[in-house]
Amino acid sequence: MIKSQITLKQLEAFSFVVDMGTFRAAAGALGTTQPNISSRISALEAALNVTLLYRDAGSVRLTTKGKELLERTRDVLRAGEALLEAAGRQELIEERLRLGVTELVACTWLQSFLRQLRREYPNLRVELQVDLSRQIEERLREGQLDLALQNGPFTSRATGERTLSSETYVWVANEEVAKSLGGGESVGRFFKRAVLTHARHTTAGNALHELAKERGYDAGKIVHSSALSACLPMVSEGMGVALLPKSLVQGELDAGRLKLPNADWIAPPLAFFARFNADRAPRFIEKASDIAGNIRPPAKEDNKNL
Known part of the structure; x- marks a missing residue:
């Protein structure tokens, strides 16, 4: 057996620097200091007797050997997770999940998701960001989020999408x-x-404006809100009629505080996805997307609409 001088922390630092683009960003993502990241990668390069990264001003680039070893590095890190899962020791996975969700998710089924995630990974630290879907998509693309629970449509595809x-x-x-x-x-x-x-450039907002244009309705009557929860008190106070996701208003409907007026038109369903970067994601991120899929499994009707 070969006695290894390589540690998982060194491999993790290498992977994160590549993903985040700088030593500083990798240090922030891993909750350590830039000198620590630099030390780990230098030790890894010394142990392997190769140069993995070119250090340019403010950025890094993979060497040819670095490109070759990056996927091997990811394989080792994922294998480490798989070992803990096989042993039933997920509590030893003490990582950080940067989770982005839309307000509708936060107001409806997020707590169920977080409870199940905690049962599977008791020591996983979740950093939550709630925002508009287009902002979440941008952060996921830039590597600032690990997992997004959000609605479409999207301007780009994620390599992992459920x-x-x-x-x-x-x-x-x-x-x-x-x-x-x-x-x-x-x-x-x-x-x-x-x-x-909803906000102006959402699926419902766009569909409502298109309807007003087609039928000659006064589009100036449409009041958009980037905070869906703000619409509830407004409609409850009688400020108008609201077009909202049913799950958001179900409690008010059940209590009789809101009514369902008859209508000859409704916005198309809002398609939701769990999205992540599969080419660089640890196993626990993919498992988290599986948990979301188990809580919110798509119906046959959903598949027809997507």
Whole structure:
């Protein structure tokens, strides 16, 4: 047996520097200092007797040998995780998961996801970011997030992507407003007052503006909110009719505080995904996406819409 002078921390530092682009960024991601990262990689290069990285001003580049050994490095790190999983010792995985979610996820099923994740990985540290889907997508692409639970559409594909169940939309109003709408099903009667919904460049927002254009409704009545939770008190106070995901308003509907007015149009379902960079993700990130998929499995109808 060959006595190894290589440690997992050294391999981890090498992988993170490549992924993050700088020693400073890798140190921040690993919760250590830049000199520590530099020391680990220097020790790794000395043990292997190769140069893995070119150190340029403010950035790093892989050498030819570094490119060759990078995937081997990732294989070793993933094998280490697999060993702990096979032994049933996931509590020894003391890593950080940088998780990005949309507000709808945060307001509905995030807690169920985090509880299951904690049962599987008790010592995993989760750093949560809640934002608009397009901002989450940008951070995932730049390597600032490890896993995104978000809705489409996307401007780029992630190498790891799992389809989750979609969110259906409903029209809601408080009891007083619902009565004032009268009979019929035309969405046009909603435009006699404020129409509350998602931020402007979302699937629902775009679809609503397209509908207004096609049918000649007053698009100036559409009130967008980047904070979905802010729409709930507004519609409850009678400020207008709202087009919102059903899961967000289900509690208010069950309690009778909001009503479902008849409508001849509804926005298409909001498709959700668990997304990560599979080419560089540790096993626990892929496992976390599996947990999301188990909590929110796609229905056959979802697959037809995607």
